[in-house]
Amino acid sequence: MEKSEHLDLYQQMVVIRILEGRSAELYQQGKIGGFLHLYIGQEAVSTGLISARKPQDRVITAYRDHGVAINCGISAKEVMAELLGKATGVSGGKGGSMHLADVNNNFWGGHAIVGSHLPIAAGLALGDVYQKQDGVTICMFGDGATNIGYFHEALNLSKVWKLPVLWVCENNQYGMGTTVERASAVSEIRQKADGYAMKNDNVDGMDIMKVREKALEMIEEIRSGSGPQFLEINTYRFRGHSMGDPERYRQQEEIRKWQENDPIGIYRRYLVEEKIASEEELNGEDKKANEIVEDAVHFAESSPEPAAEELFKNIYVEEGR
């Protein structure tokens, strides 16, 4: 990997961290409203994973999607404006936090109904098979989604039809406030893929280099015709399920233990120890990331609200499309 690529990935992670922190503040100020699910602690997962995709590879995820959108190339401005529901947001303010979407960056959402996007991912992958394209669909979901019917139908169907999908379970240990052990018959989620005779693996989601390496390997195997594969990425969200979560279900001790493994700290140490970048350079990246987010906040706050007539637009495909 080139140094510039490392610095880019590092910057993406820091942008996500700062953007999520600023979102939390704006939420507390009442400027966002609704529901807000932060990605803090899980930055290495999507940054590593998406760094392994090629432009033709599609990404689709669940509702904890701000970080994934940034990694897919949506600007912090468009993300932040969408969080504030502004006309300049990536979906013109119609989507909001959980429903970011951008076809130009091959980012297929942002889906709020747990597990509901998995069959859709299979359909996107069917498109590649049908059109004889070599794209891989990367479908991300949480551990909670693996207990719902969509998951099992989609895995089965993808295997039967040999669809080019990388199923990625971000196991952050909790479905809302319920631990994996209390909700899933198997605590190692990847075992569920065994039931569909699907090749599977797991990786430490706090270490971006490990995530990237594993993702590169699996995506290229799928591209070469292996059929679908399943990757469980173990991670931890540092914050509650959403901004409204009092977090009575977990101990401060547990949170501290995971935070010592901060994915940004791990990557930073790696970059310095491997002499890829100096502390000063990384501080410079932090500063740039901060500017990117502050610009985004300013852009979002100063953007107009959607016009009233937008309410009735795009219910159906508009004439002339």
Added chain:
Amino acid sequence: MPEKTMVEAIRDAMDEELERDENVFIVGEDVGQRGGVFRATVGLFDKYGADRVIDSPLAELSIVGVGIGAALYGMKPICEIQFADFIYPAFNQIISEAAKMTYRSNGTWTVPMVIRAPYGGGIGGGLYHSQSVEAFFAHIPGLKVVIPSSPYDAKGLLKSAVRDPNPVIYLEPKKGYRLIKGEVPDEDYVVPIGPARVSRSGEDLTIFAYGMMHYYALQAAEQLEQEGYSAEVVDLRTIYPVDQKTILDSVKKTGKALIVHEDNLTGGYGGEIAAIIAEHGFHDLDAPVRRLAGPDVPAVPFSHPMQEWFMVNPEKIFKSALELARY
């Protein structure tokens, strides 16, 4: 012009659309090698191959979900749900995903897909092979809901549905699959989604119906004529978005409205037509609006006489219409 059955017309429409556009494909349970449980896709597997006429696992939500994904990709899927009664597992995919994709993405995503499902009773199917499901979907902006009542319309409307850039729910009155016959041109034509059709012109009252009930309404109108009453019959064809103008024009002309559907009465689609007439055509009315619908029981029971009691038929329509005409 050749005479065809409803199901033959539906098959022809799919055949022609598969031929016309390589992005069109069919997916569903046993649609391929078996040709569909009602034979609606017979011969298409041999003609277009397993890649375009795709046998799916028995998994309705996935049939629709995969269709949505493929449609987002730019394909034109025709998803077959074997019986409308089985559509409920796919409900979330249709309501929350297909119907909302264009809106939530502010127009950047489109879902050009058709979901076909045979619906309705009167075939001895019992509780889970007889249901009418149209009212659920006619409530959802983002969807279009189409119900043909003749072979000609079945072909033309299905071709329009395949070409429509939006998700279309296409409900087929399965009792009429082989019972209803009519002239169907061999050549390419479309019947636009949206407009209703005045299928019989009359003066004394209007019967509004769709699907199998429209077929019966025409028979009831014949009977009414023998009693000296002239009934206008309107085939709604597209129930969402509905053609308000044709409905109101007819009420203006006849002053009396009977709305007929097979689905049970309460919360049924007929309430919407009644509301349109009440809101916008009240001063044209010479009698209260009437609804004739299935009874408010959970489903069509199996026993033959019970099924008969449940089902709206030409005789019931005739009696209701006669009362209204004499009002």
